[in-house]
Amino acid sequence: MEDRYKKSMQWLARAKRVIPSASQTYSKSYRYYCEGASPAFIDHGYGSHVWDVDGNEYIDFVLALGPITLGYNDMAINKAIANQVEKGIIFSLPSTLEVELAEKLTEIIPCAEMVRFVKNGSDATTVAIRLARAYSGKDLVLSYGYHGMHDWYIGSTENNLGVPDCVRKTIKTFPYNNLDALEKLVNEYKNQIAAIIMEPVRVEEPEKGYLQGVRMLADKYGIVLIFDEVVTGFRLALEGAQGYYGVIPDIAAFGKGMGNGMPISAVVGKADIMKLADNGAFISLTFGGEALSLAACLATITELTKRNVFSHTRKLGRQLKEGAQKLVSDYDLNEIVTVKGTTVMPGLFFAPVSGCSANDVMSLFQQETFREGVFFLGVNYLCASHTDADITQALESYRSALDAVRKLRDGTPLEKLLKGKSFRPIFARNKH
Secondary structure (H helix, E strand, O other), X not given: OOHHHHHHHHHHHHHHHHOHHHOOOHHHOHHHOOOOOOOOOEEXXXXXXXXXXXXXXXXXXXXXXXXXXXOEXXXXXXXXXXXXXXXXXXXXXXXXXXXXXXHHHHHHOOOOOEXXXXXXXXXXXXXXXXXXXXXXXXXXXXXXXXXXOOHHHHXXXXXXXXXXXXXXXXXXXXXXXXXXXXXXXXXXXXXXXXXXXEOOOOOOOOOOOHHHHHHHHHHHHXXXXXXXXXXXEOOOEOOHHHHHHOOOOOEEEEOHHHHOOOOOEEEXXXXXXHHHHHOOOOOOOOOOOOHHHHHHHHHHHHHHHHOOHHHHHHHHHHHXXXXXXXXXXXXXXXXXXXXXXXXXXXXXXXXXXXXXXXXXXXXXHHHHHHHOXXXXXXXXXXXXXXXXXXXXXXHHHHHHHHHHXXXXXXXXXXXXHOOOOOXXXXXXXXXX
């Protein structure tokens, strides 16, 4: 254990006794970091920086797994929340904020004719699936991407303990950028399919015509098309990937960056589908109309537009992506480290080397970036508060990290380089 993480490790030991995985979110747990050589608990954040419980400062490119779009402790969002706190947090009837924000989303998001608010991405995708099944009268779901913790989706993964077999049989996965594979699956199950749900873009960009082809397939076979925009909405563009790429789904799930960190998500879509929430498709939760998050979302939309955030994050993301690729090439590590992703979410991905797993290589890289004051978890999120100086420091940290990876490739034993434990993600493999 490194002394600079002493308090983190003390808190981690306490957490392991009372909290499974020592975190409420798997991807924030110690398993996703090089335990002993990385922080385990954050104390506070401001702008694009966070400070751990030991007082170490980092430029944060994880951004709470994506919800921070403006920056930590943003004054405009804090003011909107504080103003609403004086009025109340939640009430016995709806607040007018629900109407204001729903109207705003129907103006912004192409597929949005009606809106329902929930609290997190898993809620939003689950509501979308329930509505699609209600609308179609069918059960089977075709899926690409990650859609949260609920049974209908997680049953398709290796982490399906506790999910009934009958539920697991109601979802089939398909690969990205492969229309032939999707059409084959549609033809095999065409009379049973309620919905195609997909993240419109993850690490790979969609090939020309791919999303349009998915839309055409859904139309041809009468299948509800759902875009999971929990990540892409309010980050790739205000209107999400559907506006950015010009392909409109029937329903979409939004979340993460809607409230600059406040817990809010939304299901939006065509009115004839959404109205089923009033006619037998039960969708109701006590905190759906929680007012602080609604106020934060309205303020976030205003600030994202006023500050021209998307051109800013695209510019910085391009600098980071191009700079990282140059460094990887300079260090002759292209076979081990791959740089890919959109300009607003560029990432570095690792391959096995010298008898070490990809996770080992990832851990070594991550350990070195933390030492250089950069918070790294593979995919890099950019926010309004990131600066050119942040990108410069990140690339300098990559230089140190790549030097360590090169030493590993050239024969230095992992145990001499890696001071913490290896990266141990919950999902051992990602299908498609």
